[in-house]
Amino acid sequence: MAPQLPSCLLVVVLVLVGPASPGPSKDLNPGMTDQDLFWGQDQYDFSVVLHGSGQDCFWHFAHKGETFYLSFQVLWVTGVGHDSHLSVTVNSPSSLLVSTVDDASGQVDFKTEETGFYQMCFNNFHNRFGSMQISLSFGVSYDGEAPGGTKEEQQKEEEEEARQKLNSTLAVIEATSYRVEKHVFHMFRFYNLGRMRRSADSFLQQAAGRYVTGWSAAQSVLILGAGYLQLFFLKRLFISKSDSNLEKTRC
Numbered sequence: 001m002a003p004q005l006p007s008c009l010l011v012v013v014l015v016l017v018g019p020a021s022p023g024p025s026k027d028l029n030p031g032m033t034d035q036d037l038f039w040g041q042d043q044y045d046f047s048v049v050l051h052g053s054g055q056d057c058f059w060h061f062a063h064k065g066e067t068f069y070l071s072f073q074v075l076w077v078t079g080v081g082h083d084s085h086l087s088v089t090v091n092s093p094s095s096l097l098v099s100t101v102d103d104a105s106g107q108v109d110f111k112t113e114e115t116g117f118y119q120m121c122f123n124n125f126h127n128r129f130g131s132m133q134i135s136l137s138f139g140v141s142y143d144g145e146a147p148g149g150t151k152e153e154q155q156k157e158e159e160e161e162a163r164q165k166l167n168s169t170l171a172v173i174e175a176t177s178y179r180v181e182k183h184v185f186h187m188f189r190f191y192n193l194g195r196m197r198r199s200a201d202s203f204l205q206q207a208a209g210r211y212v213t214g215w216s217a218a219q220s221v222l223i224l225g226a227g228y229l230q231l232f233f234l235k236r237l238f239i240s241k242s243d244s245n246l247e248k249t250r251c
Contacts, residue, residue, distance in 0.1 A: 042139045042140060043137065043138075043139035043185070043188070043189060043192075044060075044136070044137070044138055044139055045135075045136070045137045045192050046135075046136060047075065047133055047134060047135040047136065048122075048133070048134060048136065049131055049132070049133045049134075050086075050122060050123075050124035050131060050132050050133075050134065051124065051131045052079065052124065052127050052128050052129045052130055052131060053124060053125060053127070053128050054123075054124045054131075055121060055122065055123045055124070055125075056121070056122050057119055057120065057121040057122070058119075058120045058136075058138075059117040059118065059119050059120070060117065060118055060120070060138060060139070060140070061116070061117050061118075062112045062115070062116075062117075062118055062140045063112065063115045063140075063142075064112055064113060064114055064115045065111070065112065065142065066111075066112050066140045066141065066142045067109065067110070067111055067112070067140065067141045067142060068090075068108075068109070068110055068111075068112050068118060068138075068139075068140050069107070069108065069109045069138065069139060069140070069141070069189070070088075070090065070107065070108040070109075070120060070136070070137070070138040071106075071107045071108075071136070071137045071138070071189075071192070071193045071196065072086065072088060072101075072105065072106060072122070072134055072135065072136050072137075072196075073104070073105040073134065073135045073193075073196035073197055073199070073200050074086055074104045074105065074132055074133075074134050074200065075132075075133045075134065075135055075196075075199055075200050075203050076132065076133050076200075076203040076204075076207065077127065077130055077131075077132045078130045078131050078132070079127050079129050079130015079131065080129055080130060082127075082130065083126040083127050083130075084104040084132070085102055085103060085104060085126045086101075086102070086103065086104065086122060086123070086124065086126075086132070086134060087100075087101075087102045087122070087123040087124075087125055087126070088100065088101045088102070088106065088108070088120070088121070088122055088123075089120075089121045089123075090108055090118060090119070090120050090121075091118065091119040091121070092113070092114060092116070092118060093114055093115070093116025093117055093118065094114065094116075098110060098118070104200075105196075105197065105200070107193070112140075120138065122134060122136075135196040135199060135200075137189070137192045137193060137196065139189075141185065141186070141189075
């Protein structure tokens with residue numbers, strides 16, 4: 001009769017050896033390239049605060065042929081100078097200057113010529129002792145051309161598919177859905193730009209309200225003080241004290 005191993009020893013051997021596996025998978029999508037995986041449109045919206053003479057940079061990935069866009073708006077400015085101008089530069093992945101803007105608000109929109117990370121830098125060089133808050137909206141979009149292949153090949157494929165699906169209701173619904181999705185994307189893009197401008201107008205209105213309230217209160221106090229001093233000096237003109245501590249009028 002063959003000797004039997006204890007069950008605890010078998011468990012220890014299985015834990016140490018582990019289940020047989022072919023190793024970690026390095027490519028989860030072997031039939032797709034990076035351009036196929038990341039081709040698409042996206043959008044980011046947020047706000048940041050830049051301190052005096054400060055600079056902040058962001059990077060965003062884009063493929064060649066996509067449309068890169070950037071919108072910014074200065075919401076409020078603090079400090080002595082209150083200069084709302086913001087210096088914005090956009091650089092390509094090869095460190096070439098693509099666009100530059102120096103204003104309180106602006107838009108950058110261009111067709112990408114190379115694939116990689118595009119750099120956006122925001123500089124508050126005009127205010128050395130003041131901070132500013134800026135609202136940003138940037139991203140990429142494309143016209144629906146699939147990555148890879150030439151435009152002529154894609155056009156032939158589209159014509160062939162159009163002939164095959166001429167009477168197909170599903171093809172019409174798919175094309176309409178894509179157009180609606182594209183228009184909705186750009187609608188939200190311009191809506192965010194209008195929202196940033198409304199926020200800047202709101203901050204400007206609040207600052208103007210505080211300014212008017214403060215100056216109105218200061219002028220009211222000044223008028224009351226000036227009136228009291230006038231009455232005091234007028235009273236001093238008509239009243240004098242003699243040696244006998246008897247008050248008599250000067251006039």
